[in-house]
Amino acid sequence: MRYDLVSLSLFVAVAEEQNLTRAARRKHLAVSAVSKRITELEQQIGTPLMLRLPRGIELTPAGHSLLFHARQVFRNLDQMEEELSDYVAGVRGHIRIFTISAALMHYLPRAISQFLAHYPQTDIDIEEHTGIGVVQGLLQGDADVGFFSSWTPASGIEVWPWQQDQLSVLVWQGHPLAERATLQLMDCVDEKMIGPHRESAVSHILEREARKLGKTLQTGLRVSSFVSMTELVAQQLGIAILPVNEIAQVANHDAVRCIPLVEPWAKRELYVGVKRYALSSPSVKAFIENVTPMKRAMGAEEGPLLEASLINAGLKR
CATH class of the missing domain: 3.40.190.10 (Periplasmic binding protein-like II)
Incomplete structure (x- = not known):
């Protein structure tokens, strides 16, 4: 089944505004055009996505599910656009790191320095968070790589042992x-x-x-x-x-x-983690392999050798 991005965007707007009129105003379209798109989307899926009420709309369970996945789609598209714009600017790679202070103050600067010595055209953003904040950032897609301790629950994250303190x-x-x-x-x-x-x-x-x-x-x-x-x-x-x-x-x-x-x-162990190694960008995979040489993710699929993909992506000097 193929989904139209315009229709998905309109659906997200209606769901967030909880009102067809406000969503139409936000998208600079007629209310009838927005309503038609939503109806066509419901017909395509085969189930109602929202209940039309006198003062707005209310999502059905199917609507809530679609909203979650549609937001994921647009978040991934934004990330793709940002990374591709980095290639145009000559950066060739962008890594968002969330870390606890224990890693940031001691081990991480050296690891980043060693990585950038091999991949100097990579743009890296670093934010300091609690361990829980790091894991949440990974799960929500706000961070590509996280550094946190073994004291932090990390269900749903692929992790590698990194350092000890x-x-x-x-x-x-x-x-x-x-x-x-x-x-x-x-x-x-x-x-x-x-x-x-x-x-x-x-x-x-x-x-x-x-x-x-x-x-x-x-x-x-x-x-x-x-x-x-x-x-x-x-x-x-x-x-x-x-x-x-x-x-x-x-x-x-x-x-x-x-x-x-x-x-x-x-x-305690200090870990480096990602949400899904297999779905990570070449720059993130290169970073993981650089900071965790010869190690395998705990509970994760073993990553392939990256040399060919990195050369193709323009990450390797």
Whole structure:
């Protein structure tokens, strides 16, 4: 069955406006023309898509299904047009990356630098999100590639193991815990804490493990920036628990000391993921293969060798 893009566009407009007149005005068409297109679309599909009511329309279950898929079609067309316009401009590739800060502050810049050394005509957009935000961006098609931790549920995403990190405790010099070589969460739960924002994976895992100990974390301050957390610890406003690669950025701070948290759950994998590797663009496939050499997606089909397709697409120098 073939669908006319104009009719699909009009259907989306009617569904979003919930009114034929407003949709016709939005599309600069007569109401009768819009109504005719919708009727023809319903005849083509063989079922009603909307109920005509005195004050507007209401989608049927079939209409809701068509709206979802029509939006996907137009999102893909927009992405295709954007990527093709990049080829015209000489960019030859566009990758949208959503990432957690743990990857952005430490590992990702080097990975991108190495990738661009081989594929310099690739345009890369990077946005920082929580792990949940990264996965949602992949599922909704707002991101091509995502970096997040194994603590984030990722159903529907194809993932590759990428890096590892571990939680450590940040204390100020002179704190009673500062002379310890290692720590456990039980050593810290009664301390005044400086925590990350509530939706972060680190926040969720710490609260979960504290509950197992029958404790509640005494989190008086929350900030999104790990650098800011370090400064707050230096001012003796509380201690903080951060991924060790975050602490590596500030471990030379004269006023603070970082101590490993030696608990099995404190170690985590960092993943790189895509929604569907098989449907990804050549530039995205090249990026995945570049940052995860010799690795296979967990639960995904193994990707083919990309050299020929990359040369054909103009991505390979």
